[in-house]
Amino acid sequence: MLLTAGRLVRRLRRVPRIGWVTADPLTARRILNDPEHFSLLGEGGVGHLWAQVLGDWVYEIFDGPGHHQLRARTRDLFTDESARRLTDRVIGARLARAGAELRGGGTVDVADLARVLVGRIVADLLQLAVVDRDESYREIFATGEELASLALGTTASTRLGPETVARAKAIVSRLTANVADSWRSAPAETVLGRCRELGLERRQAEGLATLLMVAGTETAASAMARTVAILHDTGAQHRLRGNPELLPDAVREGLRVTTPAPLIGRAVSADVTVDGRWLRAGERVLMLTYTANNAAGGFDLDRGYQPDQRQLWFGAGRHLCLGAPLARAEISGLLRTLLETGRPWRIESRRYRRSVLIPSYASLPVRLA
Template sequence: MPTAPGRAARPDVLRPARALARWSLRHGLPAAHLRRAARRGDPVARLLRDPAVRADPRAVHEQVRSRGPLADSALGPVTAAHAVAAEVLRSDRFGVGFDWSRLPRPARRLLAFGDDPAVTGVAEPPSMLVVDPPDHTRYRRLVSGAFTPRAVAAAEDRVRRTADRLLDRLEAEARRGGDVDLVAAYAAPLPVLVIADLLAVPADRVDDFLHWGAAAAATLDPGLPPRRFLAGDRALRELHGFLEAHFERLRRDPGDDLVSSLVAARDADALTDRELHAIAMLLLGAGFETTVNLLGNAVVLLDAHRDQWEGLAAEPERWPDAVEEVLRHDSPVQITGRTARVETELAGRRLQPGDRVTVLLGAANRDPAVFADPDRFDVTRADARAHLAFSAGPHYCVGAGLARLEGVVGLRALTERFPGLRVAGRPERRDLVTLRGVEHLPVRLR
């Protein structure tokens, strides 16, 4: 931010203290509560606290399911049932907004990034993910035009060209011999380059985006240790600094991209600065932090089910079904939640306004009431598309069409270029709760 001539910028000496206070409200207190509950054996607390449980969450999901369609947990009511999850996500009796008015005013200000108008978090208002209508409807209207089926179809060539460019580099790597980390070399850069293109941000910042995105993704999780929370906080500030300059560039030289249209909406007072920042940040982050997991999870699953890999090579028109099955079986977004807006009934239970329901998307996508033999990975499954991996209702993923396209084009191109690709070591899982994916995936290309 430029400083008026003759006046030195005053360092914000209270910023670290405010960040720590925010950490204790958002993470420290919940972490202590979850730790105690995990020790008592609470399945949701164990899922949230223990990476080994998350690596294979089937037993915990079953434990929740066995307690009924809406079970009690350390986080309050929780569901692993597909029908209840779909009802909660679609019903206007539930919203995404946490009832901030329940908190004292100073706590509200701390949680909403203090007074800084240009810095917002992924899970704090006005992030679209946690805002209800009418504001949410206004945001969706401004972005949805860029993700219509027509707009997505028009992006197909660009996605393919980007994938081919990355695969050329991988091929050169393969000639040198040795193993390659497929996440670093392909699964992560592909969606970053695609979303950067869509938002007209320079592709040479890819490494920065990956860094900011990973740190921001972690801030979705409850009970983060202070070091990771503060790293996320710093990364978000850097990202917003970058966005500020990006908006200015597009203000001077607008294009026909989504961010130029959002900047124009800001200048026509259809958005505030804070809303502009929140929308652009979410599009950028959500645009790749999830799709990288789809690509990585797919390669792990297909490598473990080689017959299905071979089947897709023989019948590539089946890739769209395979992508749906990966989304169902290993959902990149595992958890979300909703807040009751009114007194209401859910799965036979009475809920009060403000009550929070945790939705285990990954478990709902393995609900035996909907999917036969749900733990079996089967790309020929006819009803895989009934999954809730993109959520449902008003917050249904804006980028679902683009993500599906990247999955189909990216995986098909990879497996056609390297039909003999094999996973060459133990995939390292991302240490995240909300998102499920691999951090490192060593592969042998030939």
């Protein structure tokens, strides 16, 4: 409701119980690029949420000079090239199997496949020792999702109850059980091995691993399945099949119209005037990025780069999504698999997921026409 009503908000408006709200891409980017007055550590920001689960050291890593140092060291953790190598290595064979199933006349549930693929990536990032079968990766995905879902209902306040904090702590320690060891000994081609070589301390690597899992699980799986559905529903798949050079445009447009992280919150850390409104320290601001990105219109392979939105689906400024190249590589990998079958795909049925943080499909079985 908020995202739809946000169409009327546009610039900056105060909404009871929520705080300042904007659906304007330029205002949102201005706020995200202003670390002097906005922080994600105070009430209203995701750092405040995580500090309650992970401990006060989050305040040293999620924002301010510690965060700056972490981002400077991890600048090249994911490049387009390294993300492509990672996805080829970790999900390439599973994608090839899905392509073969489709070519053989079978049905592939793309929503389930996306969860399995993302589960595989998470297992590799966190160096989890699992039996190599889909069920293990579904479980990893579900655990990451359970952790992210603890943020449900925090739109009005990012303060968590003691029970939620205890549940979150248990999940984090289960998922990051191997991080400390892997940071010490994992080979350089793994992300944790790279973290070590880039000079990250153990605690930084642990914090980053948790972040990667939470930030990159539901978001990526949602964008993957929803982009497949949009290409089908708009008929754009036919043009894309004949013009594979449009793949980056399809990925960008898919990310824009789905905007899997539909809003971003910040705490106002110092008084500031934005768009003629006076925001005071201690208040909070919500940026409705879904609404801002969709103001440009529906999915269109010819839309091109939008200077107002830029890539607001990945945020902006010092917290710009660290995994953006990886997310793009995952979506491209799935689309390429479908396109390389040489035939259009048909959606057999669709079911939406309920009570999840990120809108997504529960199932999306597809078959070749």
